Amino acid sequence: MTQLVERFLRYVSIDTQSDEQQEQCPSTLGQYLLAQQLTQELMQLELHNVTLDDNGYVTAKLPSNVHYHVPPIGFIAHMDTAPDALGKNVKPQVIKNYQGGDIVLGSSNEVLSPVQYPDLNALHGHDLITTDGTTLLGADNKAGIAEIITAIAYLKENPQIPHGDICIAFTPDEEIGRGADLFDVPKFAAQWAYTVDGGPVGELEYENFNAATATIICHGVNVHPGTAKNKMINSMNIAAKFQRLMPEQETPECTDGYEGFYHLTAMKSSVARTELSYILRDFSQQGLQQRKAFMQQATEQLNQQLQQGHVELLVQDSYANMREMVEPHPHIIELAKHAMLDCGISPDIKPIRGGTDGARLSFMGLPCPNIFTGGYNFHGIHEFISINGMQQAVAVLVKLAENTALNAQVK
Incomplete structure (x- = not known):
């Protein structure tokens, strides 16, 4: 040995x-x-x-x-x-x-x-x-x-x-x-x-998990901060609002066994554009579909709340x-x-x-x-x-x- x-x-x-x-x-x-x-x-x-x-x-x-x-x-x-x-x-x-x-x-x-x-x-x-x-x-x-x-x-x-x-x-x-x-x-x-x-x-x-990836793209507007009043839309603030819509207890650090989760894995951010990368996991296909639907619902909810800027969602299945x-x-x-x-x-x-x-x-x-x-x-x-x-x-x-x-x- x-x-x-x-x-x-x-x-x-x-x-x-x-x-x-x-x-x-x-x-x-x-x-x-x-x-x-x-x-x-x-x-x-x-x-x-x-x-x-x-x-x-x-x-x-x-x-x-x-x-x-x-x-x-x-x-x-x-x-x-x-x-x-x-x-x-x-x-x-x-x-x-x-x-x-x-x-x-x-x-x-x-x-x-x-x-x-x-x-x-x-x-x-x-x-x-x-x-x-x-x-x-x-x-x-x-x-x-x-x-x-x-x-x-x-x-x-x-x-x-x-x-x-x-x-x-x-x-x-x-x-x-x-x-x-x-x-x-x-x-x-x-x-x-x-x-x-x-x-x-x-x-x-x-x-093993059924798996998908979800990318949230938050679109804002960048303007010189000295003249930004009523003009700038900081995409990072939009991203923070989206993340707050995610269930706090359905993350990797709060789940085990057969419990699935949403997991924010990475961020690419600037004033004009912020990209959030999530992985979605669930042991049943029905559960995974519900998670994808929840992400879509959160996207639509935030877009309805925003007076300026917008959010888009891209989802891709990974494995079953x-x-x-x-x-x-x-x-x-x-x-x-x-x-x-x-x-x-x-x-x-x-x-x-x-x-x-x-x-x-x-x-x-x-x-x-x-x-x-x-x-x-x-x-x-x-x-x-x-x-x-x-x-x-x-x-x-x-x-x-x-x-x-x-x-x-x-x-």
């Missing part, structure tokens, strides 16, 4: 933040650099059909080692990290045998505290990898990459473990919603797959709840549950309060639930991961490959 940690630390040293302002795929050079490195590693493992296409998608296959037919399955992780926190010059620190209390993050004056993050209370005795308090870590989703490659290497080193074809893929630009855009499902050739992109040990997810595409194949979930149980892990089946490549891929004909990585606090400077949890993720992937083969033999 030393190789598991070495791989992970090697991957997080490469800046792979995606950039939604760029139209090419991958959106950033760092992702392609990591893709090239991963391609070399997969070739060194002597996997079959190792490819890196022009769009930065890496695919490969570990061929079956049994004489009977086993449905080919896939393991998928994404290479990019989120734009939400700095992803360059990541300096991870390893905390051996954590015994509780605050963890000082480098020299940044930032602290990882169990008071703020009570998950730490269950990790006494674990070896942890944290940030230095200035960047994100990149466990989302480089931990998944390291775990998949380590599991594949373990299967190669232990040919007595039966398995069918194991297809693997590493995708770009998942964090900006494009990870499945150019994914070649027929070429991948798996009957179903699992993204390794979850959080704490035991997470198993096959439900994979549940309807996975539930018709219950054996996919059962295999993952039993793999965890065989590894002494209690499955924690819960909805994803977000999205993965698997959501889109499920609607493209590749049912694709999500499995844990052992990580916490993704997308921020307090991100960390349990090495023990990473090892358990590898064990589950190996057992999942084995159980799929054994299940096929019984049939």
Whole structure:
């Protein structure tokens, strides 16, 4: 398992933040650099059909080692990290045998505290990898990459473990919603797959938000402030009025479980024009439609109130709840549950309060639930991961490959 940690630390040293302002795929050079490195590693493992296409998608296959037919399955992780926190010059620190209390993050004056993050209370005795308090870590989703490659290497080193074809893929630009855009499902050739992109040990997810984006454009009028009386219309004031119309208790910081939300994610402002970017999330399609209708109602209400200036609304759907595409194949979930149980892990089946490549891929004909990585606090400077949890993720992937083969033999 030393190789598991070495791989992970090697991957997080490469800046792979995606950039939604760029139209090419991958959106950033760092992702392609990591893709090239991963391609070399997969070739060194002597996997079959190792490819890196022009769009930065890496695919490969570990061929079956049994004489009977086993449905080919896939393991998928994404290479990019989120734009939400700095992803360059990541300096991870390893905390051996954590015994509780605050963890000082480098020299940044930032602290990882169990008071703020009570998950730490269950990790006494674990070896942890944290940030230095200035960047994100990149466990989302480089931990998944390291775990998949380590599991594949373990299967190669232990040919007595039966398995069918194991297809693997590493995708770009998942964090900006494009990870499945150019994914070649027929070429991948798996009957179903699992993204390794979850959080704490035991997470198993096959439900996710229905998602949309909403852009509010507030139009004002700019005039020199010295002669602005009765002439200037400050679009930022209009934007503030719109935001006040949003339900205060239906935001990410006030919701959990199956509760949806409205989330103001960014603003571009000037006197003449202010743009508000929202994401809308709900686990039911009906709920998402109601949220979109509420945004439209708020837009019309504000326009009726304004004597000058106006507001416009642009809405675009992002992804849908994979549940309807996975539930018709219950054996996919059962295999993952039993793999965890065989590894002494209690499955924690819960909805994803977000999205993965698997959501889109499920609607493209590749049912694709999500499995844990052992990580916490993704997308921020307090991100960390349990090495023990990473090892358990590898064990589950190996057992999942084995159980799929054994299940096929019984049939």
